[in-house]
Structures are given as C-alpha cells and as structure tokens.
Amino acid sequence: MTDANVKNNENAIVRVRDLHKSFGKVDVLKGIDCDIAKGEKVVIIGPSGSGKSTFLRCLNLLEQPTKGEVWFGENILTPIDPYMHPQIIRLSKVYKNLLKKSKVETPDLSEEVIDGAVIKIIKEDNLLEKEKSGAFKKAIKRLYAEKIMNVNLARQKVGMVFQHFNLFNNLTVMENLTLAPVKLKLKTKAEAEERARTLLKRIGLEEKANVYPSTLSGGQKQRIAIVRSLAMDPDVMLFDEPTSALDPEMVGEVLELMKDLASDGMTMVVVTHEMGFAKEVASRVIFVDEGKIKEEADPKEFFNNPKDERLKEFLSKVL
Amino acid sequence: MFDLFYKCFIEADRYNMYLEGLLNTVIIAIGACLLGVIIGVIVTCIRIVPKTNIFVKILDKIAQLYVTIIRGTPVVLQLFISYFVLLVSIKFVADGLIVAIVTFGINSGAYMAEILRGGILAVDSGQMEAGRSLGLTWFQTFSKIILPQALKSAIPTMFNEFITLIKETSVAGYVGIKELTKVQSFVTIQTMEIFMPLIIIAVMYLIIVLGLQYIQKRIERRLTKGDRR
Numbered sequence: 001m002t003d004a005n006v007k008n009n010e011n012a013i014v015r016v017r018d019l020h021k022s023f024g025k026v027d028v029l030k031g032i033d034c035d036i037a038k039g040e041k042v043v044i045i046g047p048s049g050s051g052k053s054t055f056l057r058c059l060n061l062l063e064q065p066t067k068g069e070v071w072f073g074e075n076i077l078t079p080i081d082p083y084m085h086p087q088i089i090r091l092s093k094v095y096k097n098l099l100k101k102s103k104v105e106t107p108d109l110s111e112e113v114i115d116g117a118v119i120k121i122i123k124e125d126n127l128l129e130k131e132k133s134g135a136f137k138k139a140i141k142r143l144y145a146e147k148i149m150n151v152n153l154a155r156q157k158v159g160m161v162f163q164h165f166n167l168f169n170n171l172t173v174m175e176n177l178t179l180a181p182v183k184l185k186l187k188t189k190a191e192a193e194e195r196a197r198t199l200l201k202r203i204g205l206e207e208k209a210n211v212y213p214s215t216l217s218g219g220q221k222q223r224i225a226i227v228r229s230l231a232m233d234p235d236v237m238l239f240d241e242p243t244s245a246l247d248p249e250m251v252g253e254v255l256e257l258m259k260d261l262a263s264d265g266m267t268m269v270v271v272t273h274e275m276g277f278a279k280e281v282a283s284r285v286i287f288v289d290e291g292k293i294k295e296e297a298d299p300k301e302f303f304n305n306p307k308d309e310r311l312k313e314f315l316s317k318v319l
Numbered sequence: 320m321f322d323l324f325y326k327c328f329i330e331a332d333r334y335n336m337y338l339e340g341l342l343n344t345v346i347i348a349i350g351a352c353l354l355g356v357i358i359g360v361i362v363t364c365i366r367i368v369p370k371t372n373i374f375v376k377i378l379d380k381i382a383q384l385y386v387t388i389i390r391g392t393p394v395v396l397q398l399f400i401s402y403f404v405l406l407v408s409i410k411f412v413a414d415g416l417i418v419a420i421v422t423f424g425i426n427s428g429a430y431m432a433e434i435l436r437g438g439i440l441a442v443d444s445g446q447m448e449a450g451r452s453l454g455l456t457w458f459q460t461f462s463k464i465i466l467p468q469a470l471k472s473a474i475p476t477m478f479n480e481f482i483t484l485i486k487e488t489s490v491a492g493y494v495g496i497k498e499l500t501k502v503q504s505f506v507t508i509q510t511m512e513i514f515m516p517l518i519i520i521a522v523m524y525l526i527i528v529l530g531l532q533y534i535q536k537r538i539e540r541r542l543t544k545g546d547r548r
Binding site: 162 | 443445446448449450451452453454455456459463464467468471
C-alpha cells in the first residue's frame with residue numbers, strides 16, 4: 001500500500017482511515033486507508049471474500065466499522081478513532097508519561113523525533129484503551145460534536161446500487177423513484193415525479209412507470225435501481241457488483257448506463273468483476289485482498305504492470 | 320328430520336338462545352381478534368426493533384417470555400386462571416364476556432406476534448438496506464416497505480389464527496359464559512335432544528368461518544396486485 005494516498009486530500013468526498021471490520025471473530029477488513037476525490041471513478045476488484053463489498057458497505061455505514069474512521073466531506077460518520085489524531089494522542093497520560101521517560105532515556109534526540117516515536121508506539125500497542133485523562137476524553141467529544149454528521153443525511157448524498165437490485169417490491173417503478181425524495185421532504189410529489197419521468201426517459205423505460213418491479217427483467221431492474229439513487233441527486237454513487245446477478249445479455253445495458261454516468265462526471269466507487277469496465281472507465285483501480293488494499297494504480301499501470309504477487313495471480317485467472 | 324329441527328330451533332322461540340350464544344361468540348371473537356392484533360403488533364415491534372439500548376433488550380426478553388408462557392399452556396387453563404384466580408383475588412366483578420375477551424386476546428396476541436415476526440423475517444433484508452441507503456430512517460423503511468410486504472405474506476396465517484380463535488372461544492362455556500357451544504346444553508335440557516342442536520351449532524360456526532374465508536380472499540386479491548400485472 002502506498003502512503004501517498006493517505007495524506008489528507010482536500011478535494012476528497014470520502015476519506016477512509018484505518019478501517020477495520022470484523023464479524024465475530026472473522027476479521028474482514030484489516031486497516032484500509034483510501035481517499036476518493038470528486039469526479040473520480042474508483043473500481044475495486046479482488047477475489048471473493050476479500051472484503052471489497054464490506055469495504056463499500058462501510059462507506060455508507062450499512063456495516064458499522066469496528067475501528068477506524070469514515071469521513072464524508074468535512075464530516076465524520078463513525079465515532080472518532082483517537083489513534084488517527086496526533087493532537088488528541090498528545091493529550092493522553094500515556095503519551096505524557098512515555099514522552100517524559102523517552103526524554104530522560106534519549107536526551108540527544110530532538111523533540112520532534114521523540115514525539116513521532118511515542119505516537120507510533122502508542123498506535124502500535126493500542127495504548128489508549130485504558131486512557132482516562134479528562135482532557136483527552138473532552139477533546140474526543142469536542143471533535144465528535146463538531147464533525148459528526150447524521151448518517152441518514154449522509155446517505156441521502158451517497159447513492160448505492162446493489163447486486164440484487166433491491167427495488168421495493170410493493171411499490172411501482174414510479175413510487176420506487178419518488179418515495180425517498182418525497183418522504184424526506186427534499187422534493188414535492190410533483191417535482192419528484194417530474195424528475196422520475198426525466199430519469200426514466202433517459203434509460204428508455206418511461207412506459208414502465210406504473211408497473212411493479214416483478215414484471216421487469218434483471219437489466220431493467222438494475223437500471224431503475226440506478227436511477228432511483230440518481231433521483232436523490234447524490235454526490236457519490238456506490239456500486240456493489242451491479243452486474244453479477246444479471247443474465248449475460250443484460251450486463252451490457254447496465255454497464256452502458258454506468259459509463260454514461262461516469263462521463264457526466266459522477267463520482268463513482270464500483271466493486272465489480274468486469275475488467276473491461278475497469279480498464280475503460282476507471283480513473284483508479286484498487287486491488288483488495290485479505291482485508292487490505294494490496295495495490296492501487298491507474299488502470300493502464302494496474303493491468304499492464306501489476307506489482308503485487310497476489311494481483312498477478314488474480315489477473316492471470318480473470319483476464 | 321324437519322320435526323327434529325323444528326323442535327330444537329323454532330319451537331318455544333329456541334332460536335333466541337342460539338342467537339344469544341352466536342352474538343356472545345362473535346363479540347368475544349372480534350374483541351379478542353382486535354386485542355390480539357394490537358398486542359401482536361406491539362410485541363412484534365419490540366422484538367424486531369434494532370436492539371440499541373438496554374431498555375429495548377429488557378422489553379425484548381419480557382416479550383419472549385410472554386410468547387413462551389402463552390404458547391406453552393392450554394387456553395382453557397389460561398381462562399380458568401383469569402376467571403377464577405384473577406377475578407376473585409382482585410375482587411373485581413367484571414362481566415364474564417370481558418374476562419373472555421381479555422384472555423383470548425392475550426392468548427391470540429402471542430400467536431399473532433409470532434406470525435407477524437415470521438412475515439417480517441421473510442422479507443428480503445435487501446429491502447431494508449435499499450431504504451436505508453437512500454437516507455430513509457429505519458422506521459420509515461419499515462412502515463412503507465417492510466410491513467406492507469410482511470402483512471401480505473402473513474395474511475393467510477393470520478386468518479388461520481382468526482379461524483382457530485373463533486373456534487377456541489367454545490371453551491368459554493367452561494366458565495359459564497353463554498357462548499354458542501354452551502347453547503347446546505340449554506337446548507338439550509329442554510328438548511332431550513343432543514344431535515340436532517350440535518349440528519345446528521356446527522353449521523353456525525361453519526358459516527362464520529366461510530365468511531372469514533371470503534374476506535381473506537378479497538384481501539389477498541387486493542394485496543397481490545404487485546405480483547403480476
């Protein structure tokens with residue numbers, strides 16, 4: 001994993017820091033750092049069970065991360081992870097004690113070097129677990145109160161497309177598209193329907209407005225699921241294997257719509273097995289394996305010159 | 320045959336006894352159904368709401384205990400307990416009908432809760448995820464998306480429970496409530512006939528159940544409009 005992408009990117013819409021997720025005793029994500037800038041099209045690939053879907057689902061908190069932070073713009077969605085904030089670590093008693101000790105033991109080192117070393121030790125050994133310092137706790141609380149964003153508000157701006165479409169079965173296509181904007185009072189019913197009709201026209205399914213999802217083909221369902229997200233005017237769109245449940249002849253129409261979105265400048269994060277799509281559309285490809293980002297690069301570099309051994313092996317199987 | 324029917328049903332205005340019994344049975348059944356649905360919905364909500372705090376967890380345990388006890392004991396026993404023990408011990412001289420409604424309602428609530436919970440669990444979890452990913456709250460998604468689908472799949476089982484409940488009210492006669500089945504003993508005392516009153520009563524139950532089946536079909540037809548078109 002390259003450190004270059006971990007530095008704070010001011011343009012990033014989504015910032016992920018040291019993301020961990022475990023289900024019971026199974027560690028699925030083991031520390032992922034990733035910035036997604038406005039307009040980027042990030043494609044995530046990896047073997048099944050590697051944690052790529054879980055990673056995507058952590059971005060809008062459909063899965064609650066076990067550790068680490070997820071930032072959406074200027075706001076945080078997860079609790080504060082103190083290890084991510086040196087200025088907070090410096091308030092802890094552990095830090096102060098270690099600093100004092102280190103200064104005595106190694107008086108010839110500069111303050112900066114000692115500070116860095118102490119913070120590193122604290123991070124590596126998880127020394128903040130028992131921290132009781134009031135200033136430390138207050139700092140966490142203050143930062144959280146300042147930066148927290150209601151997850152429901154964030155999700156309004158983060159569209160998600162699922163492998164199994166998940167259209168609302170008890171509602172018509174039109175109702176599927178208008179439910180959330182109307183219910184969340186973002187649009188009036190008339191406005192939402194107007195927008196829905198425009199979106200349906202765009203995908204050539206305006207005559208399906210009043211039918212129920214069960215009458216649609218897989219490709220139609222997925223395209224409607226995509227415009228259902230678009231109806232919320234999201235800042236980012238997450239795609240969780242959007243073509244994996246489709247019959248082969250329907251994959252094309254969904255990918256076409258996604259390419260269309262990409263050329264409109266939508267910020268996209270796509271988990272997929274469609275290598276052609278990755279090559280053509282991605283601005284960055286990420287290889288996730290065993291809960292970590294093993295490699296990330298622009299598609300040319302990624303596919304022509306892979307460095308990670310696991311990635312080479314993976315690409316030799318899928319290409 | 321007709322003479323027998325005349326003797327057991329029309330002679331000396333005996334049909335009034337049947338009608339009184341029928342009325343009581345219907346009152347108990349409707350009251351218990353409503354109470355059962357209300358309790359069922361509340362218990363289901365407690366059981367499926369995300370367990371975010373200790374208060375909900377405790378309520379959930381109580382709800383589980385309620386379902387276990389009610390389903391684990393015969394309804395006749397529950398009726399005896401509420402009629403003899405509760406009524407006497409709290410010196411509250413209530414109408415027998417009210418005791419029956421409350422008892423059967425509490426009993427039915429436990430079954431209804433499990434039926435509704437089953438219906439909700441049968442709804443694909445992706446539906447909730449889709450709602451949440453659009454920014455809808457848990458409750459908004461639940462009420463607009465999950466519950467309508469759950470009710471649709473639970474309707475046949477719910478009506479099964481209603482039908483069972485109506486027939487179960489026949490044990491209310493054990494605590495001296497003049498419901499439909501009890502009428503047989505009054506008629507038999509007057510006429511010395513056993514068979515005909517039983518047949519008449521059986522037909523009356525059957526008619527109620529047929530009516531319920533008709534309602535069920537109507538509702539199902541309305542709810543399945545989303546399935547094919």
